[in-house]
Structures are given as structure tokens and as C-alpha cells.
Amino acid sequence: MDWLQQLINGLAQGSIYALIALGYTMVYGVLRFINFAHSDVLMLGAFAAFFLAPVVGTILPPQSYLGAFIIVIVSAAICAAIGILIERLAYRPLRNRPKLTVLITAIGVSLLIEFTCQHNAVFGARTRPFPRLIPEHNFHLGNIVIANHDVLVPIVTAALLALLWLVVQRTKIGMAMRAVAFNPQAAALMGVNINRVISFTFGLGSALAAIAGILYAMRAPGIEPLMGIQPGLRAFIAAVLGGIGNLPGAALGGLLLGLLETFAGGIPGISNYRDGIAFAILIFILLFRPAGLLGEVKTEKV
Amino acid sequence: MQLGAKRWLIAAVLVAFGVSALSGYFNRYYLGIAIDVGISIILAVSLNLINGHTGQFSLGHAGFMAVGGFTAAKLTLELTPSVPAAAQPALFVGAMLAGGLVAALAGLAVGLPSLRLKGDYLAIVTLGFGEIIRVIFQTSPAFGAATGLTGIPKFTTLFWTWSAAALTVYVVASLVNSTYGRGFLCVHDDEVAAAAMGINPTRYKVTAFVTGAFFAGMAGALYAHHKQVLKPDGFDFMKSIDVVVMVILGGMGNTVGVILAAILLTVLPELLRGFADYRMIVYSLLIIGLMLLRPQGLFNLRRRESRSAAAN
Numbered sequence A: 001m002d003w004l005q006q007l008i009n010g011l012a013q014g015s016i017y018a019l020i021a022l023g024y025t026m027v028y029g030v031l032r033f034i035n036f037a038h039s040d041v042l043m044l045g046a047f048a049a050f051f052l053a054p055v056v057g058t059i060l061p062p063q064s065y066l067g068a069f070i071i072v073i074v075s076a077a078i079c080a081a082i083g084i085l086i087e088r089l090a091y092r093p094l095r096n097r098p099k100l101t102v103l104i105t106a107i108g109v110s111l112l113i114e115f116t117c118q119h120n121a122v123f124g125a126r127t128r129p130f131p132r133l134i135p136e137h138n139f140h141l142g143n144i145v146i147a148n149h150d151v152l153v154p155i156v157t158a159a160l161l162a163l164l165w166l167v168v169q170r171t172k173i174g175m176a177m178r179a180v181a182f183n184p185q186a187a188a189l190m191g192v193n194i195n196r197v198i199s200f201t202f203g204l205g206s207a208l209a210a211i212a213g214i215l216y217a218m219r220a221p222g223i224e225p226l227m228g229i230q231p232g233l234r235a236f237i238a239a240v241l242g243g244i245g246n247l248p249g250a251a252l253g254g255l256l257l258g259l260l261e262t263f264a265g266g267i268p269g270i271s272n273y274r275d276g277i278a279f280a281i282l283i284f285i286l287l288f289r290p291a292g293l294l295g296e297v298k299t300e301k302v
Numbered sequence B: 001m002q003l004g005a006k007r008w009l010i011a012a013v014l015v016a017f018g019v020s021a022l023s024g025y026f027n028r029y030y031l032g033i034a035i036d037v038g039i040s041i042i043l044a045v046s047l048n049l050i051n052g053h054t055g056q057f058s059l060g061h062a063g064f065m066a067v068g069g070f071t072a073a074k075l076t077l078e079l080t081p082s083v084p085a086a087a088q089p090a091l092f093v094g095a096m097l098a099g100g101l102v103a104a105l106a107g108l109a110v111g112l113p114s115l116r117l118k119g120d121y122l123a124i125v126t127l128g129f130g131e132i133i134r135v136i137f138q139t140s141p142a143f144g145a146a147t148g149l150t151g152i153p154k155f156t157t158l159f160w161t162w163s164a165a166a167l168t169v170y171v172v173a174s175l176v177n178s179t180y181g182r183g184f185l186c187v188h189d190d191e192v193a194a195a196a197m198g199i200n201p202t203r204y205k206v207t208a209f210v211t212g213a214f215f216a217g218m219a220g221a222l223y224a225h226h227k228q229v230l231k232p233d234g235f236d237f238m239k240s241i242d243v244v245v246m247v248i249l250g251g252m253g254n255t256v257g258v259i260l261a262a263i264l265l266t267v268l269p270e271l272l273r274g275f276a277d278y279r280m281i282v283y284s285l286l287i288i289g290l291m292l293l294r295p296q297g298l299f300n301l302r303r304r305e306s307r308s309a310a311a312n
Helices: A002-031 A038-059 A065-094 A099-118 A148-170 A172-182 A184-189 A194-219 A229-242 A247-266 A271-288 B002-021 B028-053 B061-082 B085-114 B119-139 B158-177 B182-189 B191-196 B201-227 B237-250 B255-271 B273-293 B305-310
Strands: A138-141 A144-147
Touching (some): A002 A144, A002 A148, A002 A172, A002 A229, A002 A247, A038 A065, A038 A099, A038 A229, A065 A194, A099 B119, A099 B237, A099 B273, A138 A148, A148 A194, A148 A247, A172 A184, A172 A194, A184 A194, A194 A229, A229 A271, A247 A271, A271 B085, B028 B061, B028 B201, B028 B237, B028 B255, B061 B085, B061 B119, B061 B237, B085 B158, B085 B201, B158 B201, B158 B255, B182 B201, B191 B201, B237 B255, B255 B273
Antiparallel strands (some): A138 A144
16 A cells, blocks of 8 residues: 555655646746746745745634635735746846856846845745644545645646646637747737736746745745755756646656656665656656657757 | 967966975965965866857756866875875876866766757756766765765875866867867857758767866866865855856856956955855856846957857
């Protein structure tokens, strides 16, 4: 029955990776660059919830599902605003510059957020315990124990995926996103406001990152300003695994990576190298199928 | 240029020799900083070959430095007792070259798969490789695991450091200015056009990567025998970022600018000790500000303006 426990842990971990990977892949889809600061938005989401929890706790009974919902929504809104702001200030002025310039700027933004938050005047570098947002409840199935948040994480992810699919496929702004991803110049000629679409994409991706950050913090021992780096890297790998720019691919890649990591972590001997597994997968994918599992193979033409 | 470069090399080695002959008169603290500056120059100029001249953004330079440092330190720790004192400088040079070569091999192993990628992918993969290298040293008992190596003999002198720095600058500058080396610039400017002209981009990228890794390994060896203590923690992502900031500040592909930036960024933190808390914040602001306002770097006065325009 041990494998069932692993499966549930893996699904929970993988769902979080999937949520983060969606943000990477959406931004890549419209702007063709990797938003390095995405992992820091995730961290900011967790911190927003950390500071909101006591405030909401004064109005609503602590550890209620409604309170948790409000905290998540407000944190997601804050992070969406931060994401839009980052794009506006740092990436928009560089829209037509060489890609390398944008990439370096993204690394700079990521470092700026991390080190500013590590400064004692902001959050400080120490690890803080994350408040419990929902009542704790364990399900017992034979000799395995399933925590309710481990069940909640895949459910929330599935709901968000469905919502995202509706937004992208069924709304006007979603159609505009797909148009910009397909060909920004042509989209602009057809009257699509590219700046608005890009802002919306950043906002949406950052909101998802914030929710992922809160879910991650609920399962982690604590939160600190560098907490986003590891899940961020994993999620990036998940996005590449699924095929970057491809939304179902990101979800699939996240789940696969979470499951692989959890199961490999359970095998004695390999568990020491658990951290290397994700990178080994990345190298393997890039060597044999650089477009990812669901991505389409493109050759560069002049 | 070639003749000039060779003359500069000889002049620099002579200066290194002359200054190190007088080093007994220096304050040990200043001597230490002078050696740090030399190591920074090696790192920055070698990374500039990869990131600047060839335009392949690598974030794993500290990993290669670690490979060179640990290899060389392990060698000298094992062999020093059995080598007569007179032969120890030769041992050190041998260890330094061995460190460079092993780092170059690591560069080849990393470069071959990852250099088929571009831009963002490459940055992440090199970052990942750098971290993997660090984790390997952290978990292998032969290299002291998390405590690292201690009691490394103090072989690094001002002469060796500055000579190695001069050699690095010479090799990188003359490589880029040679007929062969024009290929690096072509790959930087337009890979597709370069391939159409019969230049194999992957080959050039791997060459740049392996050469850069070799010198990073040498820098690691110098660092190990300067600090006498090696910890895997010291070679994390932030160390790579330090070098990247030097290259960006100096202007990617501008050797003189990068040397100036390496000197500035090594001396400045020593002068402003209280600034330590803010160092990385200032670095990141510097990166963003330079990319927004002056992507050609702070010290680039004329050379690459046409090129950075062409890169669009």
C-alpha cells in the first residue's frame, strides 16, 4: 500500500509544479522568453497569505475554508498586480531588444526580489512557520494516512485548469492570447491590443503562481524568501517536459515530474540524488525530444 | 593586433614578476586583494568568451571553477608530502593545468548536449549543471563532503595569478581576433547566417565553452591554493552571478571593459564593508538598469555599437 501513499504525495507535488509551469508556459507562449521572476512571485504569494491570515482570522473563525478561500483570492490578486507591474517596468521597455537582454533583465528582476525580501527590513532570511489555513484532517485507509490538504491540492489544480481552459478557449481575451502567441504582428494588425493581452497573461500566470505558492507553503515546513527557487526550477523543467508554450503539456509535465520525483525518492539508493532527477529528465528531454512531449517540432527558417 | 597582444602578454607577465618580487614589502591584506583581482579577471574574461563574444548565456561558471579547484587541491594535498620543496612550484602548475583540463572535460560534457539549445534554455541548463556539480562535491566523501577540503598548501602567489590572468586575456583576445575566432562573433550575431556560410555553430559554441571552462578551472585552482579552504557552498549560483555581473557591467564581448569591471567589483566590496547587506540588491539593480539603459556595458565607449544594433 506504500505506493498509494507515494501516488497521492506525487499527485499533490505534481499539481503544484503544474500550476507554476502554466505561468512559465503562458508567458513563453506570448513573449517567447522565460520569466525568471515567476518563482519569486510564487514566494510573494506565500508571504501575502502569511500576512493576510491573521487579518482574515480576526473577521472569520480561523482555519475555515471560507477564510482560506478569501486569503487565496486576495493573495492571487496582489501577485497578479505584481506580475503586471514587473512586466510593465522591466520587460515592456525591452520588447524589441535582443532576447539575451530580456533574459538577463529577468534574472536581474528575480535576484532583486529575492535579495530585497531577504533584507532584514523586509522579510528577513529566516524560515517562518506557515499558518494553518484549513482545519487539519487525516483520512485513514488501512495503514496509510492521507492529509486533507494532499487531496485538496489536486482538486484545486484540476478546477483551476478547467477554468484556465475556459478562459483561453472560450473568452475573447483568451482568443486574443492565442492570436498573440501565434503571430503578434498579425494579431496587432487585426486590432488586438497586444500590451493589454500581455499584461493579462502576466496577471493570470502570476495569480496561478500565488495559488501554487500557498499550496506549496501548506505542505512545506516553512516559508522564506528563497523558497520559490526550487519549485520554480522544477516547474520550468515540467514546462519543457510537456513542451514549452503548450498549456496541457505544462500540466502533464508537472504531474509526471511530481510523480517521478516522489517515486524515485522512495527507492533506497536513489533518494540521495532526488534533487538531480529533475535535471536529469531535463537533459534527457532536451537531447531526445527538445520540443517536449506535446510540443510540435519546428525547424528554424530564414 | 596579434603582435600587440603578444607584446602585452609579455609585458603583463613581466609586471607580474616584478610586482611579486616586491610582494614581501606589501601588506598581506592588499596582497590578498591583488590575488583576488587576478582570479576575478580570469573568471570574467573566460566567461566573456562564452557569454559575450559567442553570445551563449551560461550561468554555470562557478561549477567549472569548483571542478578545477577541487581537482587541483586534491592533487596537491595527495602529492605535496612526496614532492621535494624545490619541485613544488612545478607541482602547483601541474595541478593548475590538471584542474583546467578536468574543468574543460566537464565543459565538454555539459556543452555537447546543452549547446544545441538557445538563450533561455541554455541559461537554465547551465544553472542546473552548476548546481549538480556542487551537489556531487557536497555528497562525495573523497572531496570532504559538505565541509570541503582544508589545509590546502598556500601555493598561489601574485606572480602565478597575474601571469595566469595575462595568459587568459591573451588567449581569449587572440582567439577572438584570429581568423578562426571570427566564427564566435558570427555565431553571436546570427547563427543561421553563420551556418549558411559554412560555420558550424555548435562546434564554435562548444569550443568557446570548453576554453572558458578550462580557464575557470585554472581560476578555481588558484582560488583553492589562495584561500587554502574549499567549500562546495562557495561555488553556488551566486558565485556564477558575481562573474556574470562583471561581464555585463564591462560590456559583453568587450575584453578591456570586462577586465575593468572585474577589478572594480572585486575591490569595491572590500572598500565598502558595510555595504555587504546591500551588495546583491545593488548588483541586481545594476543588471536591470544596465539592460534597460546601457546594454552595451558601462565601459564600452565605441567598439560594439554597430554590432549590438546588428543583433536586433
